[in-house]
Amino acid sequence: xxxxxxxxxxxxxxxxxxxxxxxxxxxxxxxxxxxxxxxxxxxxxxxxxxxxxxxxxxxxxxxxxxxxxxxxxxxxxxxxxxxxxxxxxxxxxxxxxxxxxxxxxxxxxxxxxxxxxxxxxxxxxxxxxxxxxxxxxxxxxxxxxxxxxxxxxxxxxxxxxxxxxxxx
Amino acid sequence: xxxxxxxxxxxxxxxxxxxxxxxxxxxxxxxxxxxxxxxxxxxxxxxxxxxxxxxxxxxxxxxxxxxxxxxxxxxxxxxxxxxxxxxxxxxxxxxxxxxxxxxxxxxxxxxxxxxxxxxxxxxxxxxxxxxxxxxxxxxxxxxxxxxxxxxxxxxxxxxxxxxxxxxxxxxxxxxxxxxxxxxxxxxxxxxxxxxxxxxxxxxxxxxxxxxxxxxxxxxxxxxxxxxxxxxxxxxxxxxxxxxxxxxxxxxxxxxxxxxxxxxxxxxxx
Numbered sequence: 001x002x003x004x005x006x007x008x009x010x011x012x013x014x015x016x017x018x019x020x021x022x023x024x025x026x027x028x029x030x031x032x033x034x035x036x037x038x039x040x041x042x043x044x045x046x047x048x049x050x051x052x053x054x055x056x057x058x059x060x061x062x063x064x065x066x067x068x069x070x071x072x073x074x075x076x077x078x079x080x081x082x083x084x085x086x087x088x089x090x091x092x093x094x095x096x097x098x099x100x101x102x103x104x105x106x107x108x109x110x111x112x113x114x115x116x117x118x119x120x121x122x123x124x125x126x127x128x129x130x131x132x133x134x135x136x137x138x139x140x141x142x143x144x145x146x147x148x149x150x151x152x153x154x155x156x157x158x159x160x161x162x163x164x165x166x167x168x
Numbered sequence: 169x170x171x172x173x174x175x176x177x178x179x180x181x182x183x184x185x186x187x188x189x190x191x192x193x194x195x196x197x198x199x200x201x202x203x204x205x206x207x208x209x210x211x212x213x214x215x216x217x218x219x220x221x222x223x224x225x226x227x228x229x230x231x232x233x234x235x236x237x238x239x240x241x242x243x244x245x246x247x248x249x250x251x252x253x254x255x256x257x258x259x260x261x262x263x264x265x266x267x268x269x270x271x272x273x274x275x276x277x278x279x280x281x282x283x284x285x286x287x288x289x290x291x292x293x294x295x296x297x298x299x300x301x302x303x304x305x306x307x308x309x310x311x312x313x314x315x316x317x318x319x320x321x322x323x324x325x326x327x328x329x330x331x332x333x334x335x336x337x338x339x340x341x342x343x344x345x346x347x348x349x350x351x352x353x354x355x356x357x358x359x360x361x362x363x364x365x366x367x368x369x370x371x372x373x374x375x376x377x378x379x380x381x382x383x384x385x386x387x388x389x390x391x392x393x394x395x396x397x398x399x400x401x402x403x404x405x406x407x408x409x410x411x412x413x414x415x416x417x418x419x420x421x422x423x424x425x426x427x428x429x430x431x432x433x434x435x436x437x
Contacts, residue, residue, distance in 0.1 A: 006309050006310055006344065006373065006375055010373050010375070011273065011309060011310055013372075013373070014273060014309070014370070014373065014375070014377075015271075015272035015273040016272070017370075018272055018273055019272050053269075054269075055268075055269040055270045056269065056270040056271065056272045057269075057270040096201075096202075097201070097226065098200075098201040098202050098203075098204060098205060099200070099201050099204065099224070099225075099226055099227060099228075099240060100226075101205075102204055102205050102240070102243045103205075103243070104205070105205070123205050124178055124206070125206070126178075126206070126210055126213075126214070127178060127181065127203060127206060127210045127211050127213070127214045127215075128178050128181045128214045129178055130177070130178050130179060
């Protein structure tokens with residue numbers, strides 16, 4: 001039976017559906033881990049997000065990666081391809097918040113679980129071309145060894161990019 | 169009445185080009201968030217032959233510090249100067265918490281308790297951009313939207329802002345039993361710019377959700393016919409038919425034709 005206006009509970013459930021879409025749309029491999037269409041991942045992960053006061057922005061995919069790797073059921077399933085997919089999800093979601101970083105040309109993110117590699121995105125440099133996701137090989141010295149991200153304001157050039165802690 | 173479509177990302181450009189070439193649209197509304205990192209001339213390079221309107225999704229004008237907002241305005245003003253858009257529009261919604269954390273779901277502001285703050289920041293944002301802004305009505309889901317039309321009536325009188333009236337959002341708010349569509353009647357008489365889009369019903373919660381990925385629903389077309397019959401649509405008005413997902417040329421063309429028919433048919437015919 002309908003109840004109007006929608007209750008806070010309904011809005012909260014809609015919010016969870018929205019997060020589900022945002023997370024798994026960019027991480028379809030993670031969804032295949034689950035035998036309950038993702039619920040056995042999403043619900044405990046959202047408890048973790050709440051307990052640790054994490055933000056729902058683009059960094060959520062990196063936090064999901066860390067949570068999966070700590071979890072005994074999911075850790076064996078997290079391979080390099082899954083890590084790259086989650087990092088790609090993070091940079092893609094970052095690119096969807098364009099007004100927060102208009103002067104940025106690109107962003108890359110690294111995980112402590114993927115030494116030597118960053119996943120980046122270059123914003124399009126023309127109105128008829130899409131953004132471009134790239135994999136960047138880093139030297140041992142170039143990888144900060146922790147979860148970090150860096151922004152470049154120069155197209156196709158990461159040299160001036162400085163590693164920063166993820167937003168919480 | 170000028171008919172336009174929304175341009176949300178580079179991949180829909182070929183469709184928009186075809187809609188222009190076939191004479192189906194008169195202008196293009198750019199989703200600023202996804203393009204404003206480019207110089208404005210990049211837009212005219214690929215679409216040199218149509219006027220533009222500018223639609224801002226997430227300025228977060230209420231949530232940014234004055235310095236951050238000023239910085240954003242400095243970056244957007246050249247776009248406005250160069251493109252001379254038909255209008256610039258924004259949204260009255262909250263994206264982040266007071267601590268700056270992203271909300272899982274955008275929400276309306278409290279139109280009653282935050283009236284003065286909204287009015288002040290809307291005016292400041294408009295002043296920074298140097299153009300009168302249009303503000304789009306929200307597809308309300310919660311009781312917060314109950315006084316949305318009243319808020320607009322008061323606000324537009326107070327600070328000379330304008331409404332961007334979205335027919336489907338008004339219908340969604342009515343379907344969700346937040347605010348009847350006729351609450352907007354007085355405002356629409358002075359409104360020049362309109363939106364319409366498809367939406368979905370969430371079967372679990374029996375709520376209508378603004379998704380921009382479906383054909384325009386018949387009750388929304390009926391709402392448009394009702395206003396058309398009252399003579400609200402004149403030559404100096406615009407209407408954008410929005411599609412954000414599941415879009416292809418024939419589908420958009422079909423929606424444009426449905427809307428054109430709705431606007432030319434008298435009520436009840």
